[in-house]
Structure formats: C-alpha cells, structure tokens
Amino acid sequence: MRITIFGTGYVGLVTGACLAHSGNHVVCVDIDEDKIARLTRGEIPIYEPGLEQIVHESVASGRLRFTTDAADAVAHGTLQFIAVGTPPDEDGSADLKYVLKVAQTIGEHMNDYRLVITKSTVPVGTSDKVRAQLASAVAERGVDVEFDVASNPEFLKEGAAIDDFMKPDRVVVGVDNERAAEHLRALYAPFNRQHDRTIVMDIRSAELTKYAANVMLATKISLMNELSQVADRVDADIEQVRRAIGADHRIGYHFIYPGCGFGGSCFPKDVRALGQTAAELGYEAEIINSVERVNNRQKSVLFDKLRYHFGGDLTGKTIALWGLAFKPNTDDMREAPACTLMESLWAAGARVRAYDPEAMGETRRIYGERDDLTLCTDGETAATGADALVLVTEWHIFRTPDFDALAGLMNTPVLVDGRNIYKPSYVAQAGFAYYGIGRSAAS
Numbered sequence: 001m002r003i004t005i006f007g008t009g010y011v012g013l014v015t016g017a018c019l020a021h022s023g024n025h026v027v028c029v030d031i032d033e034d035k036i037a038r039l040t041r042g043e044i045p046i047y048e049p050g051l052e053q054i055v056h057e058s059v060a061s062g063r064l065r066f067t068t069d070a071a072d073a074v075a076h077g078t079l080q081f082i083a084v085g086t087p088p089d090e091d092g093s094a095d096l097k098y099v100l101k102v103a104q105t106i107g108e109h110m111n112d113y114r115l116v117i118t119k120s121t122v123p124v125g126t127s128d129k130v131r132a133q134l135a136s137a138v139a140e141r142g143v144d145v146e147f148d149v150a151s152n153p154e155f156l157k158e159g160a161a162i163d164d165f166m167k168p169d170r171v172v173v174g175v176d177n178e179r180a181a182e183h184l185r186a187l188y189a190p191f192n193r194q195h196d197r198t199i200v201m202d203i204r205s206a207e208l209t210k211y212a213a214n215v216m217l218a219t220k221i222s223l224m225n226e227l228s229q230v231a232d233r234v235d236a237d238i239e240q241v242r243r244a245i246g247a248d249h250r251i252g253y254h255f256i257y258p259g260c261g262f263g264g265s266c267f268p269k270d271v272r273a274l275g276q277t278a279a280e281l282g283y284e285a286e287i288i289n290s291v292e293r294v295n296n297r298q299k300s301v302l303f304d305k306l307r308y309h310f311g312g313d314l315t316g317k318t319i320a321l322w323g324l325a326f327k328p329n330t331d332d333m334r335e336a337p338a339c340t341l342m343e344s345l346w347a348a349g350a351r352v353r354a355y356d357p358e359a360m361g362e363t364r365r366i367y368g369e370r371d372d373l374t375l376c377t378d379g380e381t382a383a384t385g386a387d388a389l390v391l392v393t394e395w396h397i398f399r400t401p402d403f404d405a406l407a408g409l410m411n412t413p414v415l416v417d418g419r420n421i422y423k424p425s426y427v428a429q430a431g432f433a434y435y436g437i438g439r440s441a442a443s
C-alpha cells in the first residue's frame with residue numbers, strides 16, 4: 001500500500017519505518033527541514049532500540065523516503081496518517097493546531113480518494129474536527145474528492161516501540177464505514193499473530209480507548225505508590241504485598257511496581273487531558289484527577305527520604321544519582337522523577353553527581369553547565385565521594401553493583417532505592433543504610 005505519514009516525531013517515525021518494513025511504500029513528511037535532511041542522511045534523531053536498523057533497511061530498499069514537500073506527500077499515499085504533536089495547553093488540554101493544519105494541507109492538495117487517519121493522541125471528537133477541516137479545504141478549491149477519516153491510536157512504549165508495533169496486543173481502528181475499515185484491516189493484517197488483533201469500533205470509542213488505556217495503567221501505578229506510602233507507615237514491605245496481590249489473576253503483575261512516580265510524555269499528559277475533557281463536560285473525574293496528584297506527591301519521595309536521613313539539612317551534601325531518564329532504554333527526561341529530585345536538592349543547597357547511559361546530553365540541554373551538577377562517565381565515578389546514592393532509573397547496568405566496593409568509594413554509604421531493585425539485607429551487609437519505597441519492614 002502507499003502510505004504517507006505527517007510528523008517524523010517518535011510515533012510517526014516508528015510507524016513509518018515499521019510499515020515500510022512490512023512491504024508498504026511510505027513517505028514521511030515534516031515541516032522541519034533540518035530533521036528531514038538528517039533523516040535523509042540516515043541520522044535518527046531519537047534513541048529507540050532497533051529503529052535505526054529498520055529505517056536504514058527500508059530506505060535502502062526504496063520503500064521509505066523523507067520529504068518536506070506536502071504536495072508530493074499528499075499525492076503519494078492513499079492512506080494519510082496524522083502523527084504530529086499535540087502539546088498540552090496551559091489548562092492541560094491537547095492543542096490541536098498541528099493536527100488541524102495537517103488536515104488543511106491534505107485537503108488543499110488531494111486530488112483523489114484519501115483515508116485520513118489520526119494517530120496522534122487526541123481528545124474525543126477530534127476526528128470530527130479533522131473531517132470538517134478537510135471538507136472545508138476541499139470545498140474551497142471547488143473540487144469534489146472523496147475521503148474518509150479514521151482514528152488509529154498507537155500503544156507504543158518508548159524503548160520497546162518496534163516490538164510493540166510489530167507484535168501488537170491489539171490494533172484499535174475507529175471508523176464510520178466499511179471502506180475505511182477494509183483499508184486498515186489490510187494494512188495491519190501482517191501484524192496479526194495467531195489471531196486477528198484488529199479491533200474495529202466507532203471513531204469516538206477508538207479515541208477514548210487510547211486515554212482509557214493510559215489512565216488505567218497510570219492509576220495502577222498511583223494506587224501502588226499510595227499503598228507503598230501506607231506500607232512505610234505501618235511497617236510493612238510493599239514488595240511482599242505486591243507479589244501476593246499480583247498472584248490474583250484479576251489484579252496481575254503488570255504495572256504494579258511502586259517507585260518514585262511515573263513520568264514521560266504520555267501518562268502525565270493524558271491523565272491531565274482526560275480529566276480536563278471530563279471537566280469541560282461538567283463531570284468532575286475524581287479518580288482520574290487524583291492519579292496526577294498522587295503522582296506529583298510521589299515524585300518527592302526520594303528527596304523526603306534523603307532529608308529524613310540527614311536530619312532535615314542537605315546543605316553542602318553531595319548526592320549521586322543513578323539514572324536520569326524517566327525510565328530505562330530511553331533518553332527522554334520529560335516529567336522525569338530525576339528532574340524533581342535534582343531541583344529539590346539544588347534548592348536545599350546540595351550538589352548532584354549523576355550518570356545515565358543515554359540521557360546525559362538531554363540533562364545538559366535542559367540544565368546547562370552549573371557548579372552543583374557533575375555528569376560522570378559511569379556509576380562508580382558518580383558515587384565517588386557522595387554522601388548518598390539514589391537509584392532513580394532502573395537501567396540494567398545498575399542492577400548488580402559491587403556494594404562493598406561502592407561503600408568504599410562513598411563518603412557515607414547511604415542508598416535510596418527508588419525502584420526497589422535491591423535486596424535490603426544484601427545491601428545492609430555492605431554497611432549501607434538502605435531506604436526503599438514502602439519497605440520499612442524489609443530485610
């Protein structure tokens with residue numbers, strides 16, 4: 001099939017590369033000339049395992065190309081995906097100006113049937129706005145061209161995006177006629193394993209499904225984080241509790257890991273946006289709104305534990321951070337708990353020494369050069385001379401350190417384990433004071 005993708009951000013690029021890889025002819029279009037020039041040279045602007053290889057293979061095979069020429073892009077694909085950003089407004093609702101601009105562009109250039117599919121995460125009702133924008137752009141030209149609109153939200157996880165696309169749990173397709181449904185069923189047929197993964201539904205339900213999935217997952221995390229706060233106060237160990245409740249199939253083990261709060265570009269933004277949508281319609285979404293409040297509070301848990309350990313005064317202390325990205329296998333720092341921690345530490349007069357396998361460049365970009373931030377070449381160097389070490393992001397490389405050696409490098413052996421990845425008794429043997437999340441009873 002011939003596919004056009006508007007937007008070469010995270011979603012657009014992964015989608016374009018994976019669809020080209022499965023045999024389609026894909027054109028990715030973006031208004032950012034520099035980005036398109038870099039992509040054409042084979043440079044991948046984001047860190048995503050496996051992406052570079054499939055982009056290079058698809059470009060070499062002639063099935064994937066990049067352009068800034070909108071007319072060329074609209075002429076190419078029968079299927080036109082909108083995968084541009086929807087940055088949050090001040091009130092948390094998604095800003096649709098880029099999405100609607102793309103709809104306008106498609107309407108201005110299309111000369112025969114087009115299926116216009118929204119992949120960006122957009123509020124319920126956006127497809128109607130896309131349809132109206134297309135219709136008015138086409139009408140303005142005085143031509144009569146047929147088109148359909150569809151919603152096809154993405155469920156990719158950063159760091160596992162290629163696998164998520166190639167082996168989806170489900171593909172959600174929101175349409176209002178059989179012609180559009182058939183195009184999308186055919187497009188996604190190569191990704192059905194064992195059974196049909198495509199779930200066809202009406203457009204508004206598809207739009208809501210995206211938010212519902214993320215809000216459900218974010219709620220699980222916030223609820224676990226809240227339980228960890230209770231566990232701390234009643235002297236219980238949340239990790240033992242987690243293993244026991246996860247064994248109940250109705251609860252399950254996924255996404256019940258307590259930690260220092262969720263971050264990233266999706267959960268915080270989507271939780272906020274759905275609460276906002278509900279509020280606009282006169283419904284106060286109590287649980288959804290609390291998910292964000294609980295998460296914001298949880299992001300200060302690492303700082304609170306450090307402050308507790310040092311008797312309320314962190315002035316002049318040096319704190320080592322292992323991990324800065326909001327989760328492993330990404331360089332993304334958006335809404336990362338590490339940002340909350342560093343900013344609180346600096347405000348309290350402490351200094352930070354940090355190491356992350358991928359996110360150091362991003363950290364430098366956000367915070368610049370400053371005396372109270374030292375970015376180190378590895379975890380051991382970061383810990384050297386530190387008064388406490390905080391595990392913020394559970395990268396694989398941090399899983400099994402030599403705790404005896406580590407204790408020797410540090411000024412005082414204090415460990416705050418923001419993801420509960422270490423065994424408290426093991427760490428204690430090396431002389432560390434250990435603080436986990438909701439594990440005051442752990443040993």
Ligand code: UGA
Pocket residue numbers: 121154155156157158159214217221254255256257258259260261262263264265266267326327
């Ligand atoms: C999330 C969803 O998982 C994807 O399905 C969705 O497509 C994507 O948002 C999106 O809307 O684009 P992502 O933001 O990449 O994906 O990251 P996750 O792997 O879901 O992790 C989110 C955050 O939750 C991380 O900060 C992680 O550390 C935290 N987390 C996750 C926990 O604190 N506990 C858990 O048990 C699981």
